[in-house]
Amino acid sequence: MTSEHIDVRQHILDTAKPIIxxxxxxxxGLTEILTAAAVPKGSFYHYFKSKEAFGEALLEDYFANYCQRLDEIFNTxxxxxxxxxxxxxxxxxxxQSCDDRDGQCxxxxxxxxxxxxxxSMRGCLVRGTQxxxxxxxxxxxxxxxDASIPHFASTEQTALHLYEIWLGATLLTKIRRDRSALEGAMQSTRDILSLR
Known part of the structure; x- marks a missing residue:
């Protein structure tokens, strides 16, 4: 792929994310995304073979960026x-408790x-969450x-449990339009990890 190809492809993904x-x-629709990106409609298929392939690319890009941010936090x-x-x-x-769409999950x-x-998009979600x-x-x-967190029988199972709590709380935040569920998730996380 040429640099120009990557840049236009990335521009389409970046433009589409807040819309989606x-x-x-x-x-x-593709027309809405391409109009917002100022990319000719006919060129979409040069970058993505279908809307589904575009959706896969969008999810892969999202998880790559998310993992990078997570690595920055966890490597502090x-x-x-x-x-x-x-x-x-x-x-x-x-x-997840603010109105900025760009940071939403x-x-x-x-x-x-x-x-x-x-x-295929479900598969992207599975791989990304893994x-x-x-x-x-x-x-x-x-x-x-480092003794900052208690020992667990399975760190993988604890990680999954915490992630499930936060996903559920994020859904409830959308329903309630307040941050109470996320604050509850934080309290549960502190309790599970024995952190104050």
Missing amino acids: LGKGFSAV QGSNAGERMLAYWGSWLET LTVKLAAEVSDLSE QLLARIAQCLSEGEQ
């Missing part, structure tokens, strides 16, 4: 793993919708080693 976060995947020098865990969940609380927005429509869970489990293991 606002309306969902099915409700957004001068803090123990418990502090890094609280920084991650605190960041989740702040981004694409997994929460699309999971129910596309999992029933596209097996990458996140592996990083959370690794931080939990580091917390056991």
Whole structure:
């Protein structure tokens, strides 16, 4: 791929993300995305073979960026793993309780919708969440080693449990339009990890 090809492709993905976060995947037509991106409609298929392939690329890009941000938080020098865990969940609380669409969770927005429509997009969601869970489990293991987090029978299972709490809380935040569910998730996380 040429640099220009990558730049235009990335520009389409970057332009589409807030639109899809606002309306969902099915409700957004290619014309709307390409008009917003100022890219000729006929060139879409030069970058993506179908809307479904575009959806896969959008999810892959989202998870790559998310994992990069997560790595930055979990690799912060001068803090123990418990502090890094609280920084991650605190960041989740702040981004998911504000009105800034750009920071909203694409997994929460699309999971129910596309999992029933596209097996390949569902697969992207599975792979992406597995990458996140592996990083959370690794931080939990580091917390056991530096004694900032208690020992768990399975850090993988604890990571999954925490992620499920936060996904559910994020959905409730959309329903309630307040941050009470996310604040409850933070309290549950502090309790589970014995962090104050």
